[in-house]
Amino acid sequence: MTKNENNIDLHGLSSLAELITESCTKFADKPAFSCLGQTFSFAQTYEQALNFSKYLQQHTNIKAGDRIAVQLPNLIQFPVVAYGALLAGVVLVNTNPLYTPREMQHQFKDSSAKAIVILADLLPNLTQIIDNTDIEQVIVTQATDFLMPDKRYQGEYLSLLDCLEQGAKVESLTPVAGELSDLAVLQYTGGTTGLSKGAMLSQINLLANAEQSFQRFKPKCVDGEDVYICPLPLYHIYAFLVNLILAASHGAHNVLIPNPRDIDAFVKTLSAYRFTHFTGINTLFVGLCQHPDFVKLDFSSLRMTISGGTALTHSAADIWLKVTGCTISEGYGLSETSPVLCFNQPGNERLGTIGFPLVDTDLQIWDENNQAVAQGQEGEIVAKGPQVMSGYWQQEEATAKSIINGYFKTGDVGVIDEDGRIRIVDRLKDMIIVSGFNVYPNEVEDVLSRHDDILEAAVIGEPDDGTGEKVAAFVVLKPDTGLTEEDVRGFCKEHLTPYKVPKKVAFIDELPKSTVGKILRRELRSA
Structure with missing residues (x-):
């Protein structure tokens, strides 16, 4: 508290x-x-x-x-x-x-x-x-x-x-x-x-x-x-x-x-x-x-x-x-x-x-x-x-x-650090469960956004026969980059534990956003 x-x-x-x-x-x-x-x-x-x-x-x-x-x-x-x-x-x-x-x-x-x-x-x-x-x-x-x-x-x-x-x-x-x-x-x-x-x-x-x-x-x-x-x-x-x-x-x-x-x-x-x-x-x-x-x-x-x-x-x-x-x-x-x-x-x-x-x-x-x-x-x-x-x-x-x-x-979902500062993990409803492990889209999105060739990214969960859900990443690239799906996954493997690494990577021209600029994950789910 x-x-x-x-x-x-x-x-x-x-x-x-x-x-x-x-x-x-x-x-x-x-x-x-x-x-x-x-x-x-x-x-x-x-x-x-x-x-x-x-x-x-x-x-x-x-x-x-x-x-x-x-x-x-x-x-x-x-x-x-x-x-x-x-x-x-x-x-x-x-x-x-x-x-x-x-x-x-x-x-x-x-x-x-x-x-x-x-x-x-x-x-x-x-x-x-x-x-x-x-x-x-x-x-x-x-x-x-x-x-x-x-x-x-x-x-x-x-x-x-x-x-x-x-x-x-x-x-x-x-x-x-x-x-x-x-x-x-x-x-x-x-x-x-x-x-x-x-x-x-x-x-x-x-x-x-x-x-x-x-x-x-x-x-x-x-x-x-x-x-x-x-x-x-x-x-x-x-x-x-x-x-x-x-x-x-x-x-x-x-x-x-x-x-x-x-x-x-x-x-x-x-x-x-x-x-x-x-x-x-x-x-x-x-x-x-x-x-x-x-x-x-x-x-x-x-x-x-x-x-x-x-x-x-x-x-x-x-x-x-x-x-x-x-x-x-x-x-x-x-x-x-x-x-x-x-x-x-x-x-x-x-x-x-x-x-x-x-x-x-x-x-x-x-x-x-x-x-x-x-x-x-x-x-x-x-x-x-x-x-x-x-x-x-x-x-x-x-x-x-x-x-x-x-x-x-x-x-x-959040956590209170030792000094009393608050960290937001993600929305409860956006949490992805991969083989029983919790994956929070915000964390994966933050890693993706650090790549020099990625302009922005959004992550959602999609059904998967083997793991219940899989991490799916939708990525907007900066102009004139030749990034591949394997490049994205390889970068994520350097910064995330394996079950958090996107199994699916889709390159799109623009992320759906609200009028205040929030990424609309629900539209990606229904796409």
Whole structure:
């Protein structure tokens, strides 16, 4: 068991609305969000957020506690809408813009969302399923709305710009009384084992996690001076907490990247800023460092690079350090934990670990009988703290299985080292059993990624008549390499015990990934 006994200070705040108001007032003249060449100050962001909240209060039937879906990429409209909803006491339902109609229908219906703010490009999917939801109000925006307001959306639904203009005519916002325990965000899980579930994140969950995380970030931060590069989607809990809440609450300037897969445009955007902080994951770090113009950028101001969402590989950490001169600080968390549970001390990281638990976070390793194991033994990571959700939305049975005596069962296998640092082994469901021996894909993937000719790799288990399961590796090679299957297996034999060496090696052009860059092993299994 490892626990940080310090107590966090919420600084008298009782809601995210108060945090937003306080920060936007304190840093009013500072740049808050930049995107597509345009920058909003904190004052401008707050003004438009306030207009949106007044619109919701005075021109819709949406009340405090109702749900509003937001289906947008990284645009300035996202913080405007998110902050506005929170100011009105409305619960945010963050939605992936790449969802299929089936996924959209499930999330909108399950959450009973009464309204949606959606990118115009996504309307064709919405129209297929809206009659099977509770959505009464559709608010549409285009990527260029704030840049070219005269060319706003015109159609059967409302334009976001029209809503903001109507809200601006309302004299004042009616204060919303609430409690720290009130629901703030319904954050839907990925649904890799079935239909996604809504993690109920309260005001205190997110306020607490922002403060918990900042205590670990603090040595590398300067209020009102930091510039965060935000390529990860704000609808994902990682960027939502780190960029939209934590960074903004300390007056940081967030540079929003709408499409990080367009590396050329991404690098061009980076060249315009002396950025101090960068959030990302393996595939993003490696992809950028392969770009000839990225390596020419000025990294002299970069103080902190944050990794989360998937295990950091040695190859990604090494190439990032070589190119930028900055170490990567890896953290760990889940949608259900708002999300951060553990984080490495920036500048004092130990690669291969997720660092120590945050303040007020009790982390244990349990066996299959929900009993704590001895230090140094592997088991399921469980966590208790103010950042842990109250449960899954309208899923009492799933909640009861996931939260035992206040401890959330993460589904991840980990181990606590002698000094208290935590190491993630892998997801329980991804474990491969070869002749009775446990093989964790993360370990094999990390070895493969160290080969000079391998760009990235993913490992899954496949049925095998002789061993029950076999290790199957899917490998993406760097250009102009002649690596063979035997070369890959030979390299693995140098670093892995025989039963962990891939029996199957398949070379593919690209690994399937989620919108945040996580490798989708389930798609490889179904290929």
